[in-house]
Amino acid sequence: MVGExxxxxxxxxxxxxxxxxxxxxxxxxxxxxxxxxxxxxxxKFWLPIKSTVTDTDLxxxxxxxxxxxxxxxxxxxxxKHFYELQISEVSFCSHPVNIWKASLREMMFxxxxxxxxxxxxxxxxxxYSDWGLLxxxxxxxxxxxxxxxxxxxxxxxKYTNFHDLMNEISKEG
Numbered sequence: 001m002v003g004e005x006x007x008x009x010x011x012x013x014x015x016x017x018x019x020x021x022x023x024x025x026x027x028x029x030x031x032x033x034x035x036x037x038x039x040x041x042x043x044k045f046w047l048p049i050k051s052t053v054t055d056t057d058l059x060x061x062x063x064x065x066x067x068x069x070x071x072x073x074x075x076x077x078x079x080k081h082f083y084e085l086q087i088s089e090v091s092f093c094s095h096p097v098n099i100w101k102a103s104l105r106e107m108m109f110x111x112x113x114x115x116x117x118x119x120x121x122x123x124x125x126x127x128y129s130d131w132g133l134l135x136x137x138x139x140x141x142x143x144x145x146x147x148x149x150x151x152x153x154x155x156x157x158k159y160t161n162f163h164d165l166m167n168e169i170s171k172e173g
Contacts, residue, residue, distance in 0.1 A: 003167035006072060007079050013087055013170070014048040014080060023047065025083055032097045033081060048082045052097055061101055065108060067123050070142040072162040088172035089129040090165075116152045134158070134165070 035045035093107040122135040144159040
């Protein structure tokens with residue numbers, strides 16, 4: 001594969017988030033990800049940590065959802081836990097330790113009615129600007145498509161695979 005690895009891209013972006021102190025949220029943070037110094041009671045700083053996701057965890061989740069994730073996306077899920085990861089116009093599904101399945105399940109099934117996406121073979125994994133969602137297209141070798149939330153029948157082919165997406169958007173960001 002050409003370009004940076006998925007891990008290098010994720011590490012570079014998360015490092016920048018921490019250095020620029022944009023890694024904070026007004027919500028409860030899993031204790032394993034809570035930064036040691038918390039200057040405010042409302043906003044909490046979180047730190048990315050090594051992922052605890054195992055192949056077994058992924059197999060169980062794939063069985064539950066009925067969708068086999070592409071290998072490059074599995075690599076992404078098994079690399080780091082984070083609360084926010086935005087690269088260019090793409091905001092990835094939150095991936096916190098302990099509750100990552102609930103977060104991904106919500107993105108896949110509850111962001112928009114499943115009959116618009118999942119039931120048609122499109123598996124959402126990230127928000128795209130205020131435009132819509134990025135989805136894996138199960139009809140096309142899990143290519144990445146953009147779904148326009150204002151036109152439920154519109155799916156625009158964007159990238160051959162998840163790795164290509166990561167490389168392209170890292171150049172834009």
